Amino acid sequence: MSFSVEHVTKRYGGVTAVDDVSFQIGKGEFVGLIGPNGSGKTTLLDGLGGYIRKDAGRVALGGHDLSKAPPYELAKRGVGRTFQVPRVFDNMTVVENLYCVPAARSSEPKEKRVEDTMEMVRLASVAHEIAKNLSGGQKKLLELARVVMLNPTIVLMDEPFSGVDPAMLESLLGLMREMNKEGRTFLIVEHNIAVITKNCGRVICLDEGKVIADGSPGDIRNDPRVIEAYLGT
Amino acid sequence: MLTRSELLPKNVYLLAVGLLVATAVVPVVGLSNLIIDVMLDLFLFAFVSLGWNLLAGFTGQINLGPALYFGIGAYSAGVLFQTYRITPWAAFVVGPAIAAGLALITGYPTFKLKGDYYALATLVISQIVLLSFLAWDYVGAAYGLSYDIIPFSWYWFQFNTNHLAYYYIGLVMVLGALGLTWRIRNSEFGLRLMAIRDDEEGAKSIGINTLRYKLVISMISAGVIAMGGILYAQYTLYLDPNSTMSLTITADIALPALLGGVGTILGPLLGAAIIQPLEWLLRFTIGSNLQLAIRGAIFMMIVLFIPRGIMQTVVDKYIRPKMVKK
Numbered sequence: 001m002s003f004s005v006e007h008v009t010k011r012y013g014g015v016t017a018v019d020d021v022s023f024q025i026g027k028g029e030f031v032g033l034i035g036p037n038g039s040g041k042t043t044l045l046d047g048l049g050g051y052i053r054k055d056a057g058r059v060a061l062g063g064h065d066l067s068k069a070p071p072y073e074l075a076k077r078g079v080g081r082t083f084q085v086p087r088v089f090d091n092m093t094v095v096e097n098l099y100c101v102p103a104a105r106s107s108e109p110k111e112k113r114v115e116d117t118m119e120m121v122r123l124a125s126v127a128h129e130i131a132k133n134l135s136g137g138q139k140k141l142l143e144l145a146r147v148v149m150l151n152p153t154i155v156l157m158d159e160p161f162s163g164v165d166p167a168m169l170e171s172l173l174g175l176m177r178e179m180n181k182e183g184r185t186f187l188i189v190e191h192n193i194a195v196i197t198k199n200c201g202r203v204i205c206l207d208e209g210k211v212i213a214d215g216s217p218g219d220i221r222n223d224p225r226v227i228e229a230y231l232g233t
Numbered sequence: 234m235l236t237r238s239e240l241l242p243k244n245v246y247l248l249a250v251g252l253l254v255a256t257a258v259v260p261v262v263g264l265s266n267l268i269i270d271v272m273l274d275l276f277l278f279a280f281v282s283l284g285w286n287l288l289a290g291f292t293g294q295i296n297l298g299p300a301l302y303f304g305i306g307a308y309s310a311g312v313l314f315q316t317y318r319i320t321p322w323a324a325f326v327v328g329p330a331i332a333a334g335l336a337l338i339t340g341y342p343t344f345k346l347k348g349d350y351y352a353l354a355t356l357v358i359s360q361i362v363l364l365s366f367l368a369w370d371y372v373g374a375a376y377g378l379s380y381d382i383i384p385f386s387w388y389w390f391q392f393n394t395n396h397l398a399y400y401y402i403g404l405v406m407v408l409g410a411l412g413l414t415w416r417i418r419n420s421e422f423g424l425r426l427m428a429i430r431d432d433e434e435g436a437k438s439i440g441i442n443t444l445r446y447k448l449v450i451s452m453i454s455a456g457v458i459a460m461g462g463i464l465y466a467q468y469t470l471y472l473d474p475n476s477t478m479s480l481t482i483t484a485d486i487a488l489p490a491l492l493g494g495v496g497t498i499l500g501p502l503l504g505a506a507i508i509q510p511l512e513w514l515l516r517f518t519i520g521s522n523l524q525l526a527i528r529g530a531i532f533m534m535i536v537l538f539i540p541r542g543i544m545q546t547v548v549d550k551y552i553r554p555k556m557v558k559k
Contacts, residue, residue, distance in 0.1 A: 051434070075440035087435030089428045091496075100424035102440045110421075130553065146439050 001062035001078075002026050003154050003185060008057030010040075010047050010209075017043040019209035021057070025154070025187060030180050032196035033189045034220075035206035036230045041189045042084070044206065045156050048187075049081045050074045061153060076102070080152030084159040086139040088146075090132035094123050097131055097142055101149035113149060121145040121175060137168030144175055154185040161192050173199060193231065197221060205230060249499050250411070257404055260397055269396050271513045276403030277464055279505035282489035283410035284457030288450050289487070290496035291423060293430030294344070295352040298359025299486045302332040302455040304366065304478035306462025311378040311472045312371075314389065321390040324463045329456030336455035337448055344447045359478065366474040377473025380466075390467045399468050406464065407502065410457060414498045417450075426450055427496070458486065484528055491535050494544030503544055 003025045010018040018040045025031055035041050046052045048059055050071040058067045066074055071081070089097050098114045106113060118124040121141045126134065131142060140160060147155055160176075161169050173195070180186060190196050196203060197217035205213040205220060207229040213220055220226050260269065285299045309328035310321040343354040367375045383391040385398075392398035417423040428436040429443050436443050466472055476482075489508055494500025508531070515524055539546045 049438070051437075070442075071434070071437035072440050072442045075438060081438045083435075083438075087432045087438065089431035089435065091431050092424065092427055096424050096427070099421060100428045100436075100439070100441075102421075102425075128553075130549075143435075150439060 001153050001185075003187075004058075004060045005048065006058040006060075008044065008047055008059065009055045010043055010052060011055050016209050018047060018054075021206070021209070021211055023204055023211060023214060025185055027153075028180065028183045028185055029202060030176075030186045030200050031188065032200035032203040032217075033187060033206065034191070034193065034196060034203060034226075034230060039206040039229075040209040041206055042158055043209075045081075045158050045187075045189055049079065049156055075150055075152075078151070078153035080147035080150050080155040082140070082143045082147060082155070082157045082160060084162060086136075086143040088131040088134070088139050088142050091130060093128050093130055094118075094134070094142055095127045098145060098149055101146050103149075106151045117145050117148050120148065120178070122171065135168075137164045137172070140164060140168070140172060141175070144172065148175075148179065152184060154187065155179070157186065157188045157190075159189055159191065161190060161195055169195070246415070246498065249502065250408070253404065253408060253411075253502075257401065260400060266396060267513075269400050271510055273396065273400050273403050273468065274513070275505050275509040276400070276407045277461055277468075278485055278489055278509055279502045280403070280406045280410050280464075281458050281461035281486045282493075282501035282505055283407070283414055284454050284461065285486050286490040286495060286497075286501050287414065287417065287457065288447075288454040290490060290500070291417065291426040291430060292447055292450055294447060294451070295355075296451070296454070297352045297356035297483060297487075298362075299454075299458050300478045300480070300482035301359035301362050302336070302458040303462040303465070303482055303486065304362070304474065305332045305335065306459030307466035307472050307477045308366070308372055308378070308462075309459070310390070310463040310466040311380065315378050315380060320388055321463065321467055322388075324466075325460060328459040328463050332455040332459035333452035336451040340448050340451045341444075344444055344451075359483070363474050363478040366478060373473070375473065377471060377476075380470035382470060391470070393470075396468075399464070403464060406460065411498065411502065413453075413457070418498050422446075430496070461486075481525070484532075488528065488532065490542070492531065492539075492542060494542030494546070494548075497542065497544040497548070500542050500544040504542070 006022050008018055008021045009016065021044060033041050043052065047054045050069050050073070054067065058065060060066060061077060061079060064077065066077060066079070069077065089100070095114060095118070098117055099110065103110055103113065118127060121144065123138065123141060123145065126138065131139065134142060160172060164172065176186060188200065200217060203215065203217050203220040204211060205226045212225045212229060213223045221231070256272065281299070281303060285296065289295050306324065306328035309331060310324035313319040313324050313327065314321045339358050343351055346354055366372055372378065382393060383389045385392050385394045425436065425441050425446055428441060429446060433443050462477060465477070489504030490501040491504065492507060493502065493504030512524060515527055535542065541549065
């Protein structure tokens with residue numbers, strides 16, 4: 001099921017934060033979205049996730065137009081989303097954070113899904129801990145676990161590895177790879193270029209709201225426009 | 234097997250319900266009318282506070298105009314009886330229906346407001362309705378509605394010669410509201426409400442239509458508060474806008490939950506069990522005027538020392554750590 005982004009544009013007053021961005025992501029692709037600060041990565045992700053109204057453009061998943069769908073509708077249609085600062089439900093326990101996810105896209109019993117997901121993300125030992133007491137990395141795991149509960153087709157992630165120690169980074173990556181093996185598509189905004197080039201099969205680079213490069217990690221590393229705008233010498 | 238976590242060990246809930254059931258037996262032994270009236274106030278304000286807690290506690294939407302629904306419940310009973318000579322029991326259908334309808338109509342635009350602006354909007358709406366009732370002849374305007382007194386009648390919902398009937402009705406209502414709160418707290422619906430309270434954008438990201446959830450729970454909350462207004466009307470047998478829809482009533486509704494623990498099942502009951510006897514005690518010792526000052530002082534102490542209320546503070550400090558260790 002491919003995810004297509006066609007001519008998406010978002011303006012704030014006189015500033016065009018996202019400028020006529022188009023790309024298509026095939027089923028099971030693991031795509032990195034990079035670019036300098038202010039290049040429009042998060043704005044694009046917010047637009048794709050339904051959090052901000054796009055001024056122009058079309059977003060579709062498997063041919064279904066989702067351009068005007070609100071975030072909860074996108075989630076039901078299989079578009080999962082994580083945030084730079086994890087949006088866990090602070091005053092609820094870890095297990096409650098998972099139970100509250102609507103099970104619209106799964107016929108499995110909720111208890112079993114929660115149990116399996118807890119095992120998968122290795123948070124079972126803190127199942128009854130209040131989410132606000134978790135470490136930053138555990139919160140990222142919990143947020144991803146909620147996305148797992150959604151049974152998504154594509155996952156949009158905003159800087160999943162920022163502020164995460166190397167061991168937790170490996171845990172997160174392992175979980176993402178596992179999901180990817182199941183055929184789930186990933187679009188990841190990230191500044192950790194080493195992680196992106198090592199793990200993503202394809203990288204898209206934005207600058208000043210425009211796609212300046214789109215290709216394999218090797219191509220992106222050697223692209224003079226990317227070097228000039230983002231990577232440096 | 235994993236289970237949904239609970240705030241308190243089950244024994245605590247059983248103890249609380251046991252205590253409430255015990256209060257059903259106590260009057261048989263014999264209680265003075267004064268104690269019965271104090272207990273009735275306790276039941277009434279625990280009930281409406283439980284209703285307010287459904288929206289404010291579980292969804293984090295602080296409604297500063299719950300007195301509006303309380304007044305609508307009270308007036309629905311008063312108008313049905315005094316104007317149309319229809320049994321006030323019918324108000325248990327009419328009152329909550331009107332209140333829920335109003336919650337839906339006002340909730341649709343106001344729930345799009347964030348945080349304090351929502352609270353302010355509810356305050357403004359309740360004051361607009363209060364002012365409208367003060368000028369509306371159909372409901373007796375500022376003079377209010379005085380009931381024709383009937384000594385004791387189940388059909389007319391008046392028990393002036395023996396307040397025990399009100400007492401038992403109040404007790405049943407509190408048990409019902411506790412049951413409803415328990416049911417919601419332990420359901421996926423309740424968990425989603427709490428998710429909205431903790432992070433609305435996060436809730437949307439997992440597929441929760443937050444506006445719809447807020448509207449549904451606000452309608453339930455309004456309906457419950459309206460039922461409290463009906464009991465109040467049948468007990469006092471006199472209604473005017475200031476005694477049913479004012480900010481004082483809003484404080485009476487919200488304070489028990491704030492003191493006992495917003496977002497907990499037993500918090501509003503605990504808060505009412507502290508506040509109502511205290512208010513009666515103060516009424517007889519220092520008089521009514523200082524009561525408002527005392528109420529304000531209680532509110533300030535809550536904000537300063539236990540912003541999450543007694544129950545939540547106890548849970549966070551003493552109970553939750555033990556549950557996590559297990």
